[in-house]
Amino acid sequence: MKFATFGTGGIGGFLGLKLSQGGFKVATIARGEHLRVIKDKGLSLISDGHEHTAKPWMATENVESVGPVDVIFLGVKGDNLRDAAEKCKPMVQEHTIVIPFLNGVEASSIISNILNPKNVGSGVAYISATISKPGTITQTGANQKFLIAETDNKLTKRITTLRQILNKCNVSSPATKDIQVDLWSKFIFFSALSGITAAARCNIGDILDNPELSKLFKGVITEAAELARASNIPVDIQVEINTWDFIQNLPREMRASTAIDLEKGNPLEINWTIGAVSRMSEALGITAPISQAIYSLLTPFKNG
Secondary structure (H helix, E strand, C coil): CEEEEECCCHHHHHHHHHHHHCCCEEEEECCHHHHHHHHHHCEEEEECCEEEEECCCEEECCHHHCCCCCEEEECCCHHHHHHHHHHCHHHCCCCCEEEECCCCCCHHHHHHCCCCHHHEEEEEEEEEEEEEECCEEEEEEEEEEEEEEECCCCCCHHHHHHHHHHHHCCCCCCCCCCHHHHHHHHHHHHHHHHHHHHHCCCCHHHHHHCHHHHHHHHHHHHHHHHHHHHCCCCCCHHHHHHHHHHHCCCCCCCCCHHHHHHHHCCCCCHHHCHHHHHHHHHHCCCCCHHHHHHHHHHHHHCCC
16 A cells, blocks of 8 residues: 655654554655655654654655555644645545544545545544654654544445554554544544643643643633534533543643644644634634633734
8 A cells, every 4th residue: 555644744754654664655745854854864753762764665745746645644734734635636546545634623524625525534643743853753652543534434444454554553543433523532632732731831740730720721621522512523521521631641741732833933723723612612602712712812823
């Protein structure tokens, strides 16, 4: 099978390296100095104090040079999604599946308006990884999990095969019963994590140690969960409890990519996370005042 990682950042880089190590052909779509280093020296991953390097089958900025592939992992920022989906077209053939690993819950529906819906799947990534320097991805903590499914949850041969390949390449890809619930559960968690670690310039340890930050975090969890239920997603109170329990077992130094982007002066994809909680709630006639306030605080930095 041939793979492409479009947006070879933390998620795409992790998957690209693991699949390359597993002997699969991977085209890494990247740009700038990051691309140059991958071409010259390969793609590196620093995880648990160890560094691993693999040379992908292809590293390029020119999507048309890749040709048709079997699987495309999309790891771009939400604001770049539509443009990326358009650029994927030369790599899409009849059986190709495009799996977006983006923050938020709107990616698959957006892509389905650009590509044939039969070529679009859904994905949820649980990993803390970022580009630490050109050509190098650094993973914080050892936890990693990648859920993939058809958008309608049907268990197809291509999903079964892809999960088997990922697991064989030391990428955890367990089965999922309802990808929409998984997407919204991640959205609930990440909206709180990204909004608060960015707005407060803090990490998980700070949130757990500060009662006021803890209260804010729980408030965003509640607002996002109420939005899920208003959107007919079967998210119960246990998801809210599990989300708060979950962060207490994460590395204390961990923070969202949004906070890292803010520190680096990069654009923030808040329109698809904390901003989406506010925007989608308003569209459904429900209130999300905490999410709206945090989004407002971050809007001056939205474009970097």
